Amino acid sequence: MKAAKILAFAVLISPLASVPASAQQPARAQAVRPGTTETLEGCGLRIKTFKDCKAIPGQPLDCRTGTDPKTGQAVEVYPGPEYWRKEQIVGEWSGAGAGITVYEMKYPADKIPRIVSREAFAKWAEENKLPAEPDISTWIKAVSGLDATPAGTKLKGEGDAAITPYDCTGGANHMECYLVRSAKAGRTLLCVYELERGKVDVERSKSVVKSSVQAIGFFAPKAVVVKQQPNSAVNGKRTYSAEFLASKQKVIDGIKNLKGWWFLETENYLLVSNQKNRQAMDTIKKDMEKARTAFEAVYPVIGEIKAVSVIRVPATRAEYLAYIGPEYKWSGGIWMPSKNELVISDSDWGDNRSKAGQIREVLFHEGFHQYLSYAADGEADVWFNEGHARFFEGLEFTGSTFRVNCQQSDAALVMQMVSSGRAGLQKMFTMSHQDFYAAKGSDKERSEHYSLAWGIVYYMNKGALCSKKTERYTEIPLRYYLTLQRTHNARAAMTAAMDGVEVAQLEKDFIAFWKDSGNVRRSASQPFVKERLELLKKLQKLPEFAGPASSTPSDGE
Numbered sequence: 001m002k003a004a005k006i007l008a009f010a011v012l013i014s015p016l017a018s019v020p021a022s023a024q025q026p027a028r029a030q031a032v033r034p035g036t037t038e039t040l041e042g043c044g045l046r047i048k049t050f051k052d053c054k055a056i057p058g059q060p061l062d063c064r065t066g067t068d069p070k071t072g073q074a075v076e077v078y079p080g081p082e083y084w085r086k087e088q089i090v091g092e093w094s095g096a097g098a099g100i101t102v103y104e105m106k107y108p109a110d111k112i113p114r115i116v117s118r119e120a121f122a123k124w125a126e127e128n129k130l131p132a133e134p135d136i137s138t139w140i141k142a143v144s145g146l147d148a149t150p151a152g153t154k155l156k157g158e159g160d161a162a163i164t165p166y167d168c169t170g171g172a173n174h175m176e177c178y179l180v181r182s183a184k185a186g187r188t189l190l191c192v193y194e195l196e197r198g199k200v201d202v203e204r205s206k207s208v209v210k211s212s213v214q215a216i217g218f219f220a221p222k223a224v225v226v227k228q229q230p231n232s233a234v235n236g237k238r239t240y241s242a243e244f245l246a247s248k249q250k251v252i253d254g255i256k257n258l259k260g261w262w263f264l265e266t267e268n269y270l271l272v273s274n275q276k277n278r279q280a281m282d283t284i285k286k287d288m289e290k291a292r293t294a295f296e297a298v299y300p301v302i303g304e305i306k307a308v309s310v311i312r313v314p315a316t317r318a319e320y321l322a323y324i325g326p327e328y329k330w331s332g333g334i335w336m337p338s339k340n341e342l343v344i345s346d347s348d349w350g351d352n353r354s355k356a357g358q359i360r361e362v363l364f365h366e367g368f369h370q371y372l373s374y375a376a377d378g379e380a381d382v383w384f385n386e387g388h389a390r391f392f393e394g395l396e397f398t399g400s401t402f403r404v405n406c407q408q409s410d411a412a413l414v415m416q417m418v419s420s421g422r423a424g425l426q427k428m429f430t431m432s433h434q435d436f437y438a439a440k441g442s443d444k445e446r447s448e449h450y451s452l453a454w455g456i457v458y459y460m461n462k463g464a465l466c467s468k469k470t471e472r473y474t475e476i477p478l479r480y481y482l483t484l485q486r487t488h489n490a491r492a493a494m495t496a497a498m499d500g501v502e503v504a505q506l507e508k509d510f511i512a513f514w515k516d517s518g519n520v521r522r523s524a525s526q527p528f529v530k531e532r533l534e535l536l537k538k539l540q541k542l543p544e545f546a547g548p549a550s551s552t553p554s555d556g557e
Contacts, residue, residue, distance in 0.1 A: 031204035042256040044221035052096040063338040080113040097199035105188040109142040158217040185218035247307040273313040295371045310341040320345040333362035335369035365389045378488035382436040387457035406524045414455035425507040463523045
């Protein structure tokens with residue numbers, strides 16, 4: 001996880017007494033205004049939205065790793081009710097104190113499994129069809145969280161659509177809810193209009209809401225082709241599994257109903273965005289493919305990657321924050337396993353050069369998290385994962401070759417920690433994710449964790465090669481990676497990595513390296529990739545690491 005480097009600006013406010021009396025009055029709540037008609041061809045629906053409301057991508061689901069009982073393989077699993085709900089959301093629009101969410105009834109609201117994988121949910125859906133007369137109120141409560149009862153006179157919609165108003169409770173804001181049913185189309189929708197009290201004049205907005213719901217129209221869904229940018233680059237050097245191709249198509253299908261969204265395709269990535277600055281997106285595409293060559297050179301792909309690596313870049317920071325949620329509002333980019341996406345924020349400050357540098361740093365950091373998740377198919381210890389993510393922030397490319405530079409700010413902090421006796425390796429090796437990110441700790445404590453993890457990884461990959469006595473430590477990260485890839489178990493990976501290593505001696509040698517500024521300077525130009533490839537071949541001859549890499553890494557430093 002990488003924090004954004006956001007600048008803060010001071011604002012000088014004049015004394016209140018100098019402000020005209022009219023300016024002190026709160027703004028009068030306004031009625032929502034009719035917007036344009038959105039046509040969702042992929043799901044066969046027309047709906048009239050509000051002015052200044054924009055379609056928003058669906059929120060990611062929390063997930064964790066489970067075990068498939070049939071295959072024994074690690075799979076991503078989700079809370080069943082949340083997955084059930086998300087699969088029935090047709091569209092969401094938000095803006096100017098108002099929001100619209102449209103749900104379509106597809107699955108019954110009973111017997112929903114507690115935990116599901118994608119495959120398990122598909123099987124459940126096949127076995128649990130909607131009854132002829134479903135319990136509407138139960139379904140509304142399950143899908144929207146609202147207690148709803150039919151109320152008022154039914155409205156006539158487009159064609160044979162019958163519209164039933166519902167009284168709804170359960171939200172802090174005012175809710176207008178309508179059930180829309182078309183016997184001819186065989187479809188049932190729940191349309192929830194949320195109006196922010198104090199910002200929106202609720203009574204004056206009701207007629208606009210009614211006009212919106214009565215304008216809903218059904219038609220036969222059409223095949224939608226999402227715009228692909230002409231500068232996509234897939235050269236066909238790699239072959240892809242059916243699972244990989246299916247994951248790619250699922251992402252493309254997911255933006256079909258989002259106005260202005262498009263995608264770029266590369267050998268390893270699918271970039272989706274509604275950005276108008278296509279040059280910046282092309283730069284991201286090129287940077288990530290370059291970074292991928294470095295990731296694979298240091299930690300080669302072994303076996304088959306089953307899902308495309310997705311990079312999502314919303315057009316504005318506001319859209320980014322709405323997508324990732326308030327918990328990560330401090331971030332400039334984040335790898336979200338729950339969504340299988342790397343999401344990047346477009347900074348609102350700085351010149352183009354500063355912005356490009358910031359985005360590139362975040363891309364390389366979060367991009368490694370994404371790569372490791374697919375290449376190793378297991379959750380790594382935080383020191384290994386965050387240490388390497390920070391390590392790869394130092395990537396620099398010259399033609400087809402790359403080098404990994406020493407991060408000067410991290411190096412300075414590691415040296416301070418070494419000098420004050422605060423560079424304990426055993427504590428870092430056993431640190432939990434929660435303790436590492438120091439949710440209740442200080443920013444200083446969190447920074448020290450990041451820098452120490454970087455210092456360990458930098459030493460194992462480059463610093464240890466400065467001395468024949470310590471070069472054996474370069475086996476540690478490779479042993480860890482190879483074991484994690486085969487066992488999907490971080491504890492087993494750590495055991496294999498530290499086999500034959502005395503942590504106390506490793507810590508002494510680590511401290512000696514960082515106390516010797518000459519060694520630190522020499523390590524900056526120390527080549528390490530070719531040495532690692534030789535070491536990889538050596539390790540793979542051992543029974544516990546047998547198995548050739550499936551791709552040939554590029555040249556590195």
